[in-house]
Amino acid sequence: MLTNKCALVTGATSGIGLAIAEALARSGASLMINGLGDHAANHALVRGIANRHGVKVLLNEADLRDPLQIAAMITEARASLGSLDILVNNAGIQYVAPIEDFPIDKWNDILALNLSAAFHTIRLAVPGMKERGWGRIVNIGSAHALIASPFKSAYVAAKHGIAGLTKTVALELAQHGVTANTVCPGYVLTPLVEKQIPDTMQARNLSREAVVRDVLLAAQPTKRFVTVEEVADTVVFLCSDAARSITGTSISVDGGWTAQ
Ligand code: NAD
Numbered sequence: 001m002l003t004n005k006c007a008l009v010t011g012a013t014s015g016i017g018l019a020i021a022e023a024l025a026r027s028g029a030s031l032m033i034n035g036l037g038d039h040a041a042n043h044a045l046v047r048g049i050a051n052r053h054g055v056k057v058l059l060n061e062a063d064l065r066d067p068l069q070i071a072a073m074i075t076e077a078r079a080s081l082g083s084l085d086i087l088v089n090n091a092g093i094q095y096v097a098p099i100e101d102f103p104i105d106k107w108n109d110i111l112a113l114n115l116s117a118a119f120h121t122i123r124l125a126v127p128g129m130k131e132r133g134w135g136r137i138v139n140i141g142s143a144h145a146l147i148a149s150p151f152k153s154a155y156v157a158a159k160h161g162i163a164g165l166t167k168t169v170a171l172e173l174a175q176h177g178v179t180a181n182t183v184c185p186g187y188v189l190t191p192l193v194e195k196q197i198p199d200t201m202q203a204r205n206l207s208r209e210a211v212v213r214d215v216l217l218a219a220q221p222t223k224r225f226v227t228v229e230e231v232a233d234t235v236v237f238l239c240s241d242a243a244r245s246i247t248g249t250s251i252s253v254d255g256g257w258t259a260q
Pocket residue numbers: 010011012013014015016017034035036037062063064065090091092093113114140141142143184185186187188189190191192193
């Protein structure tokens with residue numbers, strides 16, 4: 001379905017991004033996978049996807065808090081893949097603390113990675129998409145792009161921001177064959193969620209079981225975590241020609257959380 005398309009997925013060495021990379025490769029797209037983590041393990045991931053699906057897969061380990069590294073990554077993607085047709089801004093981090101204790105460096109990092117990085121990748125990818133008259137931009141938001149929870153000021157601010165950025169980009173590109181959408185998952189059990197369990201236990205003085213039951217899944221009516229594959233399949237659909245009229249919207253994959 002996506003044969004002859006070239007994609008960049010940020011934050012794809014783990015969790016949701018890795019599942020998106022796998023699903024795009026299964027659909028025939030060539031890929032650049034960006035992410036941090038252990039270099040040898042990242043190479044093994046890339047080789048695994050390339051071997052399973054017979055597509056070209058490249059690794060890029062740029063730290064996306066840095067606009068210069070983002071620019072180098074986009075240049076490399078274009079040069080090595082030939083074009084950049086699909087851009088999935090997925091890299092994200094979380095930090096949980098009351099507003100009055102929220103560390104300034106965590107605020108800056110979350111805004112840089114979860115919001116500003118998408119501004120930079122989009123502004124650099126758009127000229128090529130416009131030139132070819134085809135493009136798909138999918139930003140991974142969150143239920144927290146639509147509603148708030150306490151103790152997540154930076155994350156909620158960044159995710160609301162990315163929903164706004166997506167709408168603006170969609171309007172600017174509506175007549176160029178390029179769509180831009182935000183996918184808003186509920187809770188998915190990835191390392192990002194694992195990591196916030198201890199902080200939430202501390203912030204709310206709760207046990208691990210109580211955090212999962214009474215905080216994480218409390219508002220998710222299905223009472224189960226969303227799977228990475230469910231998010232990835234939504235992204236692949238948005239990249240298809242069947243979704244060409246879907247632009248500027250936020251699509252919830254949240255087990256009914258934001259329907260309440
Ligand atoms: P994860 O921790 O499993 O993966 C995060 C990815 O981002 C990794 O590949 C990591 O290497 C990369 N990354 C981290 N810092 C980076 C940096 N400075 N530069 C480049 N890459 C960096 O997280 P996940 O749960 O898969 O989250 C992926 C996205 O989905 C995030 O944007 C997150 O906000 C969003 N999301 C997650 C959930 C959830 O419940 N897990 C829910 C809603 C939205």
